[in-house]
Amino acid sequence: MQSTAWYTSLVLILLLSAIFIFVLRRSRDSGDAAEVARRAYAPRSKLFALALAAGVIITVVTLLPWPHQLQAGAGIDRVVEATARQWSWSLSEDRAQVGERIEFKVSSEDVNHGFALYDPDMQLVTQIQAMPGYINRLQHTFEKPGEYRILCLEYCGLAHHAMTASFTVSPN
Ligand SMILES: [Cu+2]
Structure with missing residues (x-):
């Protein structure tokens, strides 16, 4: 379980780093800061909705097997x-x-x-x-x-x- 969490974190860290480097490179290529910002922020609302949905699903799925029912008798x-x-x-x-x-x-x-x-x-x-x-x-x-x-x-x-x-x- 811990190694799974570790590898998942590692993959996510690498993915975030790649996105960060990509955005940094793109911002150097273009002189138009407003255009760069628009392109960088455009996917944000979709990503936010995706993260929110993933958060809700993961929370529900991982909380279900908890022994709250048993503790309640x-x-x-x-x-x-x-x-x-x-x-x-x-x-x-x-x-x-x-x-x-x-x-x-x-x-x-x-x-x-x-x-x-x-x-x-x-x-x-x-x-x-x-x-x-x-x-x-x-x-x-x-x-x-x-x-x-x-x-x-x-x-x-x-x-x-x-x-x-x-x-x-x-x-x-
Ligand atoms: Cu005793």
């Missing part, structure tokens, strides 16, 4: 409230099905904790901060069934290591 199949406290998790639900879009609403009753979701192989899948006074939303779609673990990922006191819960994902 659309497309969520199941909401799980996950509340942290020293030193345990309380989950409003502890199971889901493969393919469901889950939204974890994560909060804390006391200090900062870390809500970390591990798959059955104990690989970190996703995580978010659990903070008192805030509800942090974490969306995830489980792709494989099994017994997932929720661990605290933020040191929160003596029994931090014991702060675990399980979350079961069944095949659909």
Whole structure:
């Protein structure tokens, strides 16, 4: 993506430079400054309309896949409230099905904790901060069934290591 943007910029810079040099050369050839200006400015309104149309089209096309819909809660199949406290998790639900879009609403009753979701192989899948006074939303779609673990990922006191819960994902 970055190399595409880089090459596109490079091509546009070269094109602009060529136009600039072309106009500069033309203005030297002719002594009539008004005529040169007229010829140079004539394509401007067309170019402006073209740039405007391109701008609108590019904006619409690139904004469509943004996750605004998801942030507004659309497309969520199941909401799980996950509340942290020293030193345990309380989950409003502890199971889901493969393919469901889950939204974890994560909060804390006391200090900062870390809500970390591990798959059955104990690989970190996703995580978010659990903070008192805030509800942090974490969306995830489980792709494989099994017994997932929720661990605290933020040191929160003596029994931090014991702060675990399980979350079961069944095949659909
Ligand atoms: Cu902790």
